[in-house]
Amino acid sequence: MQQVRRKLVAGNWKMHGYPALVAELVPNVVAATQNLNMDVLFIPPYTSLAAVSEQVKNTHCFVGAQSVSEYPEGAYTGEVSTRMLLDLGCKFTLVGHSERRSIFGESNADVAAKFLAAKQAGIEPILCVGETLQQRESGDTEQCIDRQLQAVVDVLDSIGGADGLNGAIVAYEPVWAIGTGRTASAEQAQAVHAFIRDEIAELNSDIAEELKILYGGSVNESNAGELFAQKDIDGGLIGGSSLKADSFSAICQAAS
Numbered sequence: 001m002q003q004v005r006r007k008l009v010a011g012n013w014k015m016h017g018y019p020a021l022v023a024e025l026v027p028n029v030v031a032a033t034q035n036l037n038m039d040v041l042f043i044p045p046y047t048s049l050a051a052v053s054e055q056v057k058n059t060h061c062f063v064g065a066q067s068v069s070e071y072p073e074g075a076y077t078g079e080v081s082t083r084m085l086l087d088l089g090c091k092f093t094l095v096g097h098s099e100r101r102s103i104f105g106e107s108n109a110d111v112a113a114k115f116l117a118a119k120q121a122g123i124e125p126i127l128c129v130g131e132t133l134q135q136r137e138s139g140d141t142e143q144c145i146d147r148q149l150q151a152v153v154d155v156l157d158s159i160g161g162a163d164g165l166n167g168a169i170v171a172y173e174p175v176w177a178i179g180t181g182r183t184a185s186a187e188q189a190q191a192v193h194a195f196i197r198d199e200i201a202e203l204n205s206d207i208a209e210e211l212k213i214l215y216g217g218s219v220n221e222s223n224a225g226e227l228f229a230q231k232d233i234d235g236g237l238i239g240g241s242s243l244k245a246d247s248f249s250a251i252c253q254a255a256s
């Protein structure tokens, strides 16, 4: 029997989000989405987490972080720990966003360590995976994603093996589609989402059936409906279009 996975739309603000944006955008989106049958997640920069957390208190919306330290505490200048995120009301954190991987050099092993730290702290990691244009064009999409998933699976032993994926989320974000205005077609995205679910099903079919897999990469209000209608696409990770209340709310509407 096929499970019904509740859709999630997450807005990754990246390095945007001054107090004026928080004050304008968050209440508008909260009001526009309150009767929808889906979940909404705001992912602002660290400096806006407290303010967004306050704005979403007692609403249907959640707040999450863009990354997290793999270390619990100590002399790690510039890092933010899981406990700090919990104190700010974060229920989720991205790990392995392609900008963290390509600009800041995070390896698959680094991302896996962050995934493990989040899980151990009770924060659900949203594991971002995706291939570059060069990998896609040379037919290496599945191998790339397989390596990104496998690095996480390799560290899950200490939290019950594949059970450690329970409740976690995967975001498939083809690197060539992020911030480029070039979206994967619904068929291209669905094919990779099905591949990810099949890979996880080899470890545990129940967890695979429940796993939310988000699509990210130039999602907007025009293409969201077709993407979210695909069998294995359970919502979206939205960058640019999450900074405008109308666009983000319309994308949430397309998921409900």
Ligand code: PEP
Binding pocket: 012, 014, 173, 177, 178, 179, 180, 181, 216, 217, 218, 219, 237, 238, 239, 240, 241
């Ligand atoms: C992202 O930052 O995760 C993203 C998908 O960005 P955009 O929607 O702007 O492509």
